[in-house]
Amino acid sequence: MALLVTSLLALFTLSLAISWVVIGVGIPLSHYFNIADHPGGHKEHDTITPFIGGTGIFFAIIIGLNIIDGSHQLSNIPYTCMILSAITIFLTGFADDILHLDYKIRFLAQTVVALVMALWGDVILLDLGKVFFGNFFSLNIVALPFTVFATIGVINALNMIDGLDGLAGSLSFVSLLLIAIVTFVAGEEAYLGLVVTMMGGVSGFLYYNLRYGNRRRAAVFLGDNGSMLLGLLFSWLLIHLSQGEARAMTPVTALWILAVPLMDAVGVMIRRLYYRNSPFYPDRNHLHHLLVRASFRTQDIVYIISLIQLVLGCIGLMGLYLDIPEFWMLIGFLGVFVAYCYIIARPWRFVPFLRSLHPRLGFTSADCHGVFVGNFPMKDAPRFVHALVGELHSNYDYDVRIYEDRANVSEPLAYAVIELFLERDDVSSTSQIRPLITSLKKQLQDYADIRIRQFIKRDDRHDRRVGNKPVSADFRNTDRRSKAKRALIYRACSDGSVVTSHYPLTRPMFR
Structure with a gap:
């Protein structure tokens, strides 16, 4: 146990340092080559900011995986498949940041990566757990298309929640912490090492992305390269850990662990379709946008939404370890989702309520x-x-x-x-x-x-x-x-x- 903890701490520290150094070196280079995000449209920032946050996370994960593979702990992880998938989705996101790719091209790349993950990596959703009548709900012939659909959904959910300084990174860190608990309890040492590596990479990124102390704005953004990379790896982790005979968690638990990004993405798209808009057209009706309109500060919004994610994730883990039937955990999740949809569907009521609540909370x-x-x-x-x-x-x-x-x-x-x-x-x-x-x-x-x-x-x-x-x-x-x-x-x-x-x-x- 002591050796495992020491190894994980060393892996976390190394990943954090790699991410911190890569991003720190990349910031001036990004300004020089104009690899940066410019203000305008629905964006919250008002300064030119590099979008290379995913670069630090990418190198931290690649180097970390090589170290884990060298220690012979990656026996149950298809290493080559994961590396190639990560490189493909990272480069797609980076190209999207610079060239603003058409959404059809992005979806094509995401579909290819999801198929590679499922067919080569054997990471596929075969069932949805015992969500009905205590029996496994098998997907059978729709397992592959459902896996692709779920993977694309998670990738874009992380991308859509990335709307404020520190938000996507903080939510990712919280979810990774919850997944680390699951892998530790299940004895999945290889995947625990991967999760800790990701946590270190995200921590190095948050050093530049969070607002804290006298930092008034983010020095770097996650970018599509970072959000799509994290989304792919989250899909990989959650699908792998929720499938098989010796599964570490149930598929419903996976929903709770990534609750806020998933509910936000699906809820906003439902609202857009209801008002006959394109589900891919950006707007300002995400939860963090409503909090901004209610005059919450950026730091407070990040803390509040991260706390919500932590609470929801802990509910999911409690249901897992207390053996609460998956049917009731699914009903609970759907209840929270319906409440969330009601909130974002009626911002003209929710925002004034938040504004009146705001000073009472001491913000x-x-x-x-x-x-x-x-x-x-x-x-x-x-x-x-x-x-x-x-x-x-x-x-x-x-x-x-x-x-x-x-x-x-x-x-x-x-x-x-x-x-x-x-x-x-x-x-x-x-x-x-x-x-x-x-x-x-x-x-x-x-x-x-x-x-x-x-x-x-x-x-x-x-x-x-x-x-x-x-x-x-x-x-x-x-x-x-x-x-x-x-x-x-x-x-x-x-x-x-x-x-x-x-x-x-x-x-x-x-x-």
Whole structure:
């Protein structure tokens, strides 16, 4: 056991280092030869970014497989078939990244690779497990075409989920971790080595692709070359481990392990067909796009969706090891899938719900411009002026406005809007706004009814009243803001300028 763990750690470290070095060397070369993705269309990024992330993973896997083969652990893996299939799908993806191949050419290449995997590698879906009446559901003569169909589906599912920095890589790592558990329990040492090699390659890629610390955007993308390569290997692993007499897991477990990419791809394609669009036409109705529209930051979206994948994958493993009937595990998966389809089919309801839930979860909105302070007595406005401006002075570039709240007639109230001029990125929003909200809540804790929250400007991107709505009933009363006029009673800026009507000041408060 100790020797196995040591070997796996060494393999993981080596694969990580290979991926890290290859991508690090490739980034400047990609810029020089213009092998990069340019902004535009439905893409989220706004800078030219190399798409060579799959290159690091590819070399890590190829070298790792050679090392495993040299140690005579690949006895049950058709090594040559796997290598040639990986090279073919990787080169196809790389050509697609550069030349933007027609989808028919991509499907042809994917079909050929799937046939090679099934016929030469003997990796084929012969049955779907005991999903009906406790008996194996054999595919018989449709086994080969179903294997090709499933393989192409997984390849494209990974490609379609690759829409945000770090998302596809993080989901792949989570799924690989779950597969590693399955192979370890089943004693599949050769495939465990392959999975650990893939985890190392993906980790090296995530070093450049994730947003963390002060990194404001990805330095490299996975590209079609990486997503198609990972998709093929996921297909290979899941089919092999779920078939045969001594299968390591059931086919239903495989669905749970790769739940998010599969549900996202199938759900979005069903939605496109329902609205009579091409299932291959890209749109912005994936789960991560809905979270972006709900003002979640990129890092938070990656963490949330990865956590969802981890939870769903763990449910699949629990069903496997607790011997829950495959029929009920399939029903559970289909139930989750139906719920997912309902969500993406009605984004005009789901996005506002997420937006209202967003601050309650403690996340900082990507559209946050500052802090809103409401429900304080008008007579205490001078105190609030000194508290707010004193807290902001020399720490922020700000614009403070205090308004009279004319909607309340019983007691004169006021509210303040603190707009911070931040760099428009996720890091600035989190690092500057969260500490300010915490400090203000501490200073103003004597006021029981005061509200302190993130301030988000109303604009067309997240205004439900703008754009096409399916039916008028979808408007909520909470979206109809009051038409009562607001009166500005004080304004101060970080440059020292002050504008006020009720509380005249002859000089700036701070210099």
